[in-house]
Amino acid sequence: MLTVNRYKCGYCGACVGxxxxxxxxxxxxxxxxxDDCTKCGRCTKICPLGALELVKExxx
Amino acid sequence: MKCxxxxxxxxxAGSMTAKAAAEAGLDVVMLEKRQEIGDPVRCAEGVSxxxxxxxxxxxxxxxxxEVKGARLRAPDxxxxxxxxxxxxxxxxxxxxRKVFDRALAQDAAEAGAKVxxxxxxxxxxxxxxxxxxxxxxxxxxxxxxxxPLIIGADGVESKVGRWAGLDTALKPKDxxxxxxxxxxxxxxxxxxxEFYLGNEIAPGGYVWSFPxxxxxxxxxxxxxxSKANSGTPIRLLREFMKNNFPEGKVLEMxxxxxxxxxxxxxxxxxxxxxxxxxxxxxxxxxxxGIINAMKAGVMAGEMAADLxxxxxxxxxxxQIYEKMWRETIGKQISRNFAVKEFFVDLTDDDLNRLIHxxxxxxxxxxxxxxxxxxxxxxxxxxxxxxRHLIV
Numbered sequence: 001m002l003t004v005n006r007y008k009c010g011y012c013g014a015c016v017g018x019x020x021x022x023x024x025x026x027x028x029x030x031x032x033x034x035d036d037c038t039k040c041g042r043c044t045k046i047c048p049l050g051a052l053e054l055v056k057e058x059x060x
Numbered sequence: 061m062k063c064x065x066x067x068x069x070x071x072x073a074g075s076m077t078a079k080a081a082a083e084a085g086l087d088v089v090m091l092e093k094r095q096e097i098g099d100p101v102r103c104a105e106g107v108s109x110x111x112x113x114x115x116x117x118x119x120x121x122x123x124x125x126e127v128k129g130a131r132l133r134a135p136d137x138x139x140x141x142x143x144x145x146x147x148x149x150x151x152x153x154x155x156x157r158k159v160f161d162r163a164l165a166q167d168a169a170e171a172g173a174k175v176x177x178x179x180x181x182x183x184x185x186x187x188x189x190x191x192x193x194x195x196x197x198x199x200x201x202x203x204x205x206x207x208p209l210i211i212g213a214d215g216v217e218s219k220v221g222r223w224a225g226l227d228t229a230l231k232p233k234d235x236x237x238x239x240x241x242x243x244x245x246x247x248x249x250x251x252x253x254e255f256y257l258g259n260e261i262a263p264g265g266y267v268w269s270f271p272x273x274x275x276x277x278x279x280x281x282x283x284x285x286s287k288a289n290s291g292t293p294i295r296l297l298r299e300f301m302k303n304n305f306p307e308g309k310v311l312e313m314x315x316x317x318x319x320x321x322x323x324x325x326x327x328x329x330x331x332x333x334x335x336x337x338x339x340x341x342x343x344x345x346x347x348x349g350i351i352n353a354m355k356a357g358v359m360a361g362e363m364a365a366d367l368x369x370x371x372x373x374x375x376x377x378x379q380i381y382e383k384m385w386r387e388t389i390g391k392q393i394s395r396n397f398a399v400k401e402f403f404v405d406l407t408d409d410d411l412n413r414l415i416h417x418x419x420x421x422x423x424x425x426x427x428x429x430x431x432x433x434x435x436x437x438x439x440x441x442x443x444x445x446x447r448h449l450i451v
Contacts, residue, residue: 014317050291
């Protein structure tokens with residue numbers, strides 16, 4: 001899943017601009033991720049501060 | 061709530077739209093999701109003096125510094141200087157965006173627009189298959205605003221266009237990802253905007269230093285998204301600081317993304333218009349967006365005032381806006397996109413050679429376009445691909 005480290009995030013919205021699924025939203029000082037996220041990873045590469053990360057989900 | 065026009069976003073594009081439409085008699089509501097207009101800043105704040113003067117009455121309270129010119133530094137350290145009134149759109153004033161953006165919103169309010177802060181647009185309202193307004197959240201409470209026309213001035217993270225079915229998603233090669241420090245250092249040149257080029261320094265972009273007053277400057281970096289990796293901008297900016305301003309103190313930190321996609325296929329849909337960064341109207345070479353955003357805002361606002369009373373807000377009627385901006389600011393955006401596509405793949409050797417080719421030429425006599433012309437003249441083989449663009 002996509003995780004946002006809100007302590008690192010500078011809430012600039014660059015990730016929202018590149019998201020092909022329109023799954024991200026910038027709400028004042030934090031980023032929200034909805035279920036449309038395809039885990040493509042585009043946002044993680046362009047984040048100026050490296051606040052976004054794709055984390056493998058634990059098998060349940 | 062009902063009105064003639066909803067503007068989503070109170071940056072320069074939104075405020076100019078709201079002001080133009082309200083002045084022409086429309087009942088306008090402008091929404092800003094942040095609780096403070098203009099803050100946090102996501103901009104290097106440089107703007108052309110002449111261009112700004114034509115759009116708004118200058119007020120010293122939002123001008124941080126005035127600059128004489130621009131200095132370009134090649135990867136090998138060779139420098140060239142361009143003088144102020146010819147250096148292109150990004151040299152002239154360095155603004156205080158926090159004050160500037162709010163002043164423009166105040167102008168819109170004085171013209172009669174209603175401004176709502178901490179109010180976030182959540183989606184479009186629909187009626188019979190066409191947008192009929194905006195659903196929003198006003199300080200946490202839901203709010204519906206009915207209007208026949210919606211202007212998306214919602215920046216790089218724009219959603220309005222996507223809700224209307226326009227694909228505004230930026231590919232990594234179409235965005236510059238940026239980080240910036242407000243730096244205090246005695247070494248800062250207070251008279252010139254500086255641009256540092258090089259694939260090691262800023263892959264597919266550049267580092268800038270824009271003076272903000274005595275011993276102060278916005279020192280920032282833009283990197284092409286396709287050449288970046290997680291956190292590259294902040295890492296390279298810190299490296300640049302270590303090498304160039306080791307004693308510099310950081311008073312503010314800013315990050316942001318700048319569209320450099322060139323004109324997108326469409327910026328209008330039934331009942332919807334995009335302006336500014338939302339319409340990807342920023343300049344693909346310089347990354348400057350303020351002037352284009354303000355110009356597009358005036359066009360959209362004046363056109364809205366003409367079309368809304370006639371009930372002509374379908375996509376076909378809105379082609380007037382599409383045509384108007386493409387024939388004005390769009391031309392330079394297209395040309396600079398093509399030039400940028402060429403420049404981002406140059407090696408450091410290429411960049412050094414280009415700057416060296418200007419040795420002995422009075423570069424003070426050039427503007428950005430003139431500079432490109434001379435570069436092509438001096439380097440006909442290397443810049444063959446650009447010849448048809450710069451005439």
